[in-house]
Amino acid sequence: MCADKRQDPHFGTKLIHVGQNPSQWAYKDVIPPISLSTVYNQPSPGVIEDFEYTRTGNPIRSVLEKCLASLDHAEYALTYSSGMAATTSMVNLLVPGDHLLSSVDIYGGTHRYLAKVAIKAGILCSFIDFADPETVASHLQPNTKVVWFEAITNPLMRVIDVKLLCDAVHKVRPEVLVVVDNSFVTPYFQRPLLLGVDIVMYSVSKYMNGHSDCLMGSLVTNNKEVYDKLYFLQCTTGSVPSSFDCYLVNRGLKTLHLRMERHMSNALAVARYLEVHPKVLKVNYTGLESHPQYKLANSQFTGHCGMISFYINGGLKESTAFLEALKMFCITCSLGGFESLAALPCKMTHTSLSQKERLSVGILDNLIRLSVGLETIEDIISDLEQGFVASGAKDK
Ligand SMILES: Cc1ncc(COP(=O)(O)O)c(C=O)c1O
Known part of the structure; x- marks a missing residue:
């Protein structure tokens, strides 16, 4: 049923090897070690060799983020303490008065956050049916900054035509960030950045970890400017995953x-x-x-x-x-x-x-x-x- 020729032939290898090179560790660990230290020594004041403070970066988180980015053919991936933390971090890119256009058919928690919390920060959210990409484009407002949807809608399992949607939105407003929640499909079955999406969001808590034993979210992108802003927000707001959770996800991801x-x-x-x-x-x-x-x-x-x-x-x-x-x-x-x-x-x-x-x-x-x-x-x-x-x- 699935067209194998469209499958990424290196996917299984990337899951297992990207970011995991044993030579980066003092003891050449084949399995990346969990670094529980929150602080890292500086050889001289202000000289940061690899890591400084675990909120801003941590060895096992860095391993995982490299691996996650590769799965989506992306340059950058950031991880968060939950899928919702990833979503809120993305919405933090907006300022009061900005508009976010969302599909109505999304995870209830995301809808609750957008309709009841983001709105209090002055982010104007509207929810429409995303079945027709041209209708979505016609609902873009001068202040629209983000278009948000899920690759398969939840729980009706309707499919959004990602390429047509991105083309329709970017034709009218190239600068609008199209963001997809790809948690249901995973990068194994679809790589949305290749279809024109700007940011892919995952509730890593779902298939990516796959063992129902940890909460995590991620955002992946090829846009350096967006990545820099998101990295600043990740460090500043601190909604990062623990080292142990990074270890669990890095392990779960292998299969x-x-x-x-x-x-x-x-x-x-x-x-x-x-x-x-x-x-x-x-x-x-x-x-x-x-x-x-x-x-x-x-x-x-x-x-x-x-x-x-x-x-x-x-x-x-x-x-x-x-x-x-x-x-x-x-x-x-x-x-x-x-x-x-x-x-x-x-x-x-x-x-x-x-x-x-x-x-x-x-x-x-x-x-x-x-x-x-x-x-x-x-x-x-x-x-x-x-x-x-x-x-x-x-x-x-
Ligand atoms: C499609 C989808 N997106 C996002 C989330 C939120 O993710 P998390 O529970 O990791 O915060 C969920 C949670 O059920 C979900 O189903």
């Missing part, structure tokens, strides 16, 4: 390519099972031929992640009963770990949207989101099946 392949094959099997299930009204998965943007998804991505959403035949009672009955899937709001997770967006990830906003984008009470993990596929499907039986949902 990203293998994990994504299995997430894809498991998710495709689940999507096909759901698609013909009598208690399921509709399935949203970018790897299904029935997805309205299947062609676009396949031309833009080299594969598909493990994220699926579907409408169970019923309402809140049936969707809740289904989730409560799951034995192996955990009910939780996150995604991208090796374990299968399930969520009810209307009650969990998207409560910051009003009911009217939720209805307008299709986040109904019977919409269930799955993050399909790496377990044996037969066990994943049998857990879902017993969930359907217990849900009380009727056959359609």
Whole structure:
């Protein structure tokens, strides 16, 4: 299904080797050591050899940032204490009166931050449907500085045509920064900088780390001016990840390519099972031929992640009963770990949207989101099946 020729042939090697050269360490460690020191000795006052203070830089963070940049064919990567810290740092590039144009169909926490917090700092945010790139371009205002969207919308799994969107925005306003949250797709399946995006944001807490044991965010870019400003903000605001978390992510990253392949094959099997299930009204998965943007998804991505959403035949009672009955899937709001997770967006990830906003984008009470993990596929499907039986949902 994925066009292998569009895959970066060196991806697996970069994950394992970029930034990790043992010769940089005193003991030639093959696995980069965790430096817990917050301070680094200066040979003479004001002479900084490698690192000064861990907020401004740290050996293992530097290893990780080099590796992350290479995955997106980027010059620069910066890491943060969470995905939201990366987002807030990016928004800190703006000044009061600046406008940020966002897709309406984004992670609820990002929507909450933009609509309830950034606005207090005088950043004017508006939310529109990003389906048509020309419509997005027509909503640019003279003070628009950032266009923000997610490569696959959450939780409806709609695909944004990244290249057309960047072209449409930059044709009218070349200086506007187009920023994509690529957390669902990962650089393994899509490298947005090559499609015209200015900054890629990741909630590294998801697939990039992949083990649901640490929070982290990153921003990657090829724009030196933007990088310098972001680096200044990273040092100044201090929302940096700990050395230990950098170690965990650097370790988790080593298997990203293998994990994504299995997430894809498991998710495709689940999507096909759901698609013909009598208690399921509709399935949203970018790897299904029935997805309205299947062609676009396949031309833009080299594969598909493990994220699926579907409408169970019923309402809140049936969707809740289904989730409560799951034995192996955990009910939780996150995604991208090796374990299968399930969520009810209307009650969990998207409560910051009003009911009217939720209805307008299709986040109904019977919409269930799955993050399909790496377990044996037969066990994943049998857990879902017993969930359907217990849900009380009727056959359609
Ligand atoms: C698509 C997306 N972007 C950003 C975030 C925020 O990331 P973090 O939880 O690492 O702060 C999340 C969290 O769920 C997310 O799903």
